[in-house]
Amino acid sequence: MNALLLSALMGVVMMFSGIVLKSKAAIRNIAIAGMLALLLVNILEMNGTVFLVIDSKGMIGFDRFALLFNSIIFFSTFLYLTLSARDMEKVGVNYAEYLALIFFILCGIALVSSFRSLIILFLGIEIISIPLYILTGSDKLNLKSNEASLKYFLLGSFSTGLMLMGIALIYGAKGTFYTSGINMVNGAISPLLIAGMLLLMFSMAFKVSVAPFHFWTPDVYDGAPTVFTSFMATIVKAGVFIAFIRLFDEGFASQQPKWKLIIAILTAATLLIGNITAVFQQSVKRMLAYSSIAQAGFMLLSVYAMSPDSKEGLILYAAAYCMATIGIFAVLIKMSDYTFDGFNGFAKQQPLLAAVTTIFLLSLAGIPLTAGFMAKFYMIKAAMYNSGLLWLPILALVMAAVSVSYYFRVIQAMYFRESSTPSTLTVTPAFRYTLVALAALVVLLGIFPNLLLAWLYF
C-alpha cells in the first residue's frame, strides 16, 4: 500500500518538477531519490510498517509474494534510472514527463501485483499500458518511433477490449469480480466462464508477448527509443507476469485441467518462435526483442507449473532477467551501431564493460554461476514435478541451448573479432561501477539464490 501511494505521488511530483526546475540533473536526482524512497517504503511494508491503511474492500491485498516482487521491480527501476536516466535526455525535451510516466507505470505494476478483483487488474493493466504508448512514441521526429507507437496503441487497445470482454463474461457466469469468488466451484461450469477465462488468457498473453500474440513486440521494441525499450522489455514485462500468475493461481486454480494444456502449447510456441527467430537477427536490439519473447516463454513455465516452486522460480527469474537485460541495454544505448558488427573489438576498447556484458549474456543464456541459471533451474524443476509432461522441460532446455547461439554472437564479436573503427564511447566512472556491482550481484545470486528467496518467507 505504501508503494502504491508513493509511486502515484511521485508521478505527480515529477510532472510538476519539469515546470519548476530548469536543471535536468536536479530532475534526475529527484527521480532517483524518489525511486530509493519507493524501494525503502516497500521494504518497510515487508517488515510490517504501513503508513496509511486504506480500506479497499478486499480488492487489493499486499501479500509477501507481491511485496517481494515489487521490491525487485523497484530495485530494477532504481538500477535502470542510475544507469540510463542520463540517456533519456537525448530522446526529447520532455524529460520530467518521461520520468513521471515511469512512476505511473510503477503504480500500475503495484496494482496488478496485488489485485484481488478483476476491476483492479483491468485498472492496473491500463495504467501500465497508456504511459507505454506515449513512451514508445516519445521520439516524435522519428518515423519508426511513431509507427511503433501507433501499432502498439492499436493492437494494445484491441487486447484491452478482449480483456474487458473476458471480465464481462466471467461476471456473467459468476456474478463477482473477486478472484476468490471466481475460483469457487458451485455446480456445473458455465461455458461463459471458460470463454471469459480464455479471453483473459489471450489478452494477458498479448501483454507479455507470448506467441502467437507476439507480433507487435519486435517492431515496437525496435522502434521505441532504446532507453525505453530497456524499461518495457524488463520491468514492465516482469510486472505483467505477476498479474498473469496471480490471476491463474487465485482466479482459475480450480479450472486447471481446462487451461493447463493451452498454456503448455503457448509456452512451447513462444520458446520455439522466440529462440529460432532470434538466431536470424542482424541487430542486437532486435535480437534482444526476440530474446525477450524467448525469455517470456521460460517465465510462462511458472504459470504452467503453478506451485510454490514456480512462484519462487518467477521471483528469481524476474530478478535475473531484469538485471541482466537492463545491464545489456545500458551498454547498448551507449553504442553508435546496433548491429552485431558494432560490437567488434569491444573487449579491446572497453575491457571492463565487455566483461560485465559477457556476464549478463551468460546469465541470459542460463550458464551456471549466474542468476540466470538458477532461475531456469527453478523453473524447470517446477515444471517437471508438477505435471506429467516431460517434453516441455526438455524442449525448454534445448531452446536454452539454441539461445546460446545468439547470445554468444555478441561475445564472439566483442572478444574474437577486430574492430574497423575506433571507439567513440564515453562512460562515467559511476556508470562503470554500477555495472560492475550489478554483475557481481548476478554472480552472487547464481551461487546463493537463497539470499533473495529467503525474503519470501522471513
Added chain:
Amino acid sequence: MIPVLLITIPLLAGLATFFIRDEKAARSWALLASLLTLGCAVAGITFLKGAANLEAHAQWLPALGAQFSVKLDGMGQLLCLLTAVSYPVIFLGTWKATYANAKNFFALMLLAQAGLMGVFLSMDALLFYFFWELALIPMYFLCSTWGGDKRIRVSFKFFIYTFLGSVLMLIGILYVYGMTKDQSFSINSFYNAGLSNAQQNKLFWLFFIAFAIKMPIFPFHTWQPDTYEQAPTATTMVLSGVMVKMGVFAVIRWLLPVLPLASYAWGDVVTTLAITGMIYASLIAIRQDDLKRLVAYSSIAHIGLMCAAIFSETESGMQGVMIQMFNHGINIIGLWLVVEMIERQFGTRKISELGGLAQKAPAMAILLVIVALANIALPLTNAFPGEFLMFNGIFSSTVTQYYLWFTVLGGLSIIFGAVYTLNMIRKVFYGESNALTAGAQDIRWNEQLALGVIVILILWLGVCPQTLLNTVQETAHSILNKADVLPYIRKH
C-alpha cells in the same frame, strides 16, 4: 581440506592472474600455482591420506537439498593427480610460446583447472553440474581467442555440442533428484534412488549423450578433431589429456551406479558404438596427413576402448579404465608436446612435408619414440597394463554375449594404432631430410624437462603399475557392486 585446496588454489590464482600485467610474471605465477596444486594433490595421496583430510562438506542450498560436498576417493585421487601433473608439464613444455594478452590466457587456463578438479571431486549432483560447466566456459574462451584461423566457428561448434549435452544431463539430474527419497542431490541419495527399469531406460540416454559428447564416442565425436586442430596447443593438451576424462569419469561415477539396469540393458549398444568409433577413427587416422588430426583421431580410438571396457562391468576392465585414464592423459600430452615443437620449428604439421628429423634432433626423436610406443601400448610402457586389463575385462565380461566380437574388433584397432603411429614416426623422423628439415634444431631445456617428466612416468608406471592399481582397487570394487544387476534379476 585437500579437496577444497585443490579447487580453491587454481580458482583464486586464476582470478588473481587477470590483474598481472607483465607477461613473464603471469607465466611464472601460473606455473607456481600449478606446482602448489600438484603439491597438494601429491600430499593427498601420500602422507595426508586420512579420511578427514580427503573430505569436506558444507551447507550450500539447504532448501534444495544441495550441499557443497567434495571427496577424494581412489579414482578421484588419480584424476586429480593427472590434472595436477599435467598443468606444470603443459606450462613448462609451452614456456616459450607467446600469447597476446598472456595474463588472460593463464588466468583462463587456471580457471579451467579449478573446474576440472571440481568435477572429479564433487559428491553432489548439482555441484557436479556447476563444475562441469565451469570447466567448459574458460575452454571456450581459450579456443576462440588464441586458436587457429577457423577458431571462432569451430570452438562455437564445440561449445554448442557440449552445452546441448549438459542441458540434457540437467534434465536427467532433476529427474533422479525428484525420485530420491530425501529430496537431495547427494551422490548417495542418487545411488539409492531406486528407479524402476522403465525410468532408467528413459534416463540413460539423457545422461549418456552428455558424457558421450564429452568423451567423445561415435557418432558424437565430430567436434573433436576440428577443435583439437584449431585450439592453441596448450589448450589442446588440457582438452585431450584431462577434459575428455570428464566423460569417462562421469560414466563410471554417475551413470553406471545410478542407472545399473539401463547400463546393463544398453551396454551392448554402447559398446558397439564405442567399437565402431575405434575402428572408424583408426582408419581415418591412417589416412591423415596432419599431425594434430592424427593424434586427435587416435585419441577417439583410445577413449572408445575405455568406454567399451566400462560397460564390460568387470573388475579387471574397470581398474584398467581407471589407470588408463591417467596413462592416456600423460601419453597424449607428450605427443602434443612433440607436435607443438615440430609445428613451431617448421611452420607445418603436414607429415608429407617432413622427414629425416632424427639425424638433426636425436633427443627429440628418442623421446618421441618412447611416447609413441606408449601410445600403442607396448609392454614396459605405462599404457600396456591398462590396455591389457581392459581387454581382459572385455573378454571375460559376463554381461554381454558378444564379448568375443568386441575383443577381436577392439584388438583390430590396436593393430591399426600401431600402423599409423609407426608410420608417422617413420615419415617424420627417419628417411631423407628435405630442404625444410635440413636446419632442424634439437629441443630446448624446458621441453626436455617436460618430456623428461613424461618419459619417466611412462617407464616407471610401465614397470610397476601396482602403485596405480592399489589406488583404484577399492573404488572399482564399490562401483561394480552398485552396478550389479544380479540382485534385481533374482528378485523379479
